[in-house]
Amino acid sequence: MPLLRFDLYKGRSEAETKALLDAVHRAMLAAFKVPERDRYQIVHEHSPGTLIMEDTGLDIPRTNKFVNIQVTTRPRTREQKETFYRLVTEALQSECGIAPADVMISMVTNSDEDWSFGLGRAQFLTGEL
Incomplete structure (x- = not known):
């Protein structure tokens, strides 16, 4: 946990997608200090007509390398979030050739009772996590 959705x-290629996912996972480990195997990533691929991501009037250029990352997570500090944003864009630029202008990130925050990792239990509430 967190759960990351990539659009x-x-x-x-499969190798390019793996490099992207690995880079973002390392950024998450550094920013949020979660365990190495705390990795939940879902990739959704879209044709150009089904993914429209403009720039809210900020004049941010987008290309076909654009990636939207939605992070569903327990509460994080402002510092952790800003560190994550910075580390992700740095890693994607240096390791994947994705410009910072092509990276959009949003956080969806929920609480411990909103998670079950399986077995019909809320592991944050039961003390298993």
Whole structure:
């Protein structure tokens, strides 16, 4: 936990997608200090007509390398979030050739009672986590 959903344009190779996911996972480990195996990532690929991500009037150029990352997580501090944003964009630029302008991140915050990792139990509430 956190759960990361990636929305990408179709066309990346499996190796490119793996590099992207690995880079973001390392950024999450550093920013949120979660365990190494705390990795929940879902990739959704879209044709150009089904993913429209403009820039809210900020004049941020987008390309076909655009990636939207939605992070569902327990509460994080402002510092952790800003560190995550910075580390993700740095890693994606240096390791994947994705410009910072092509990276959009949003956080969805929930609480411990909103998670069950399986077995019909809320592990944060039962003390298993």
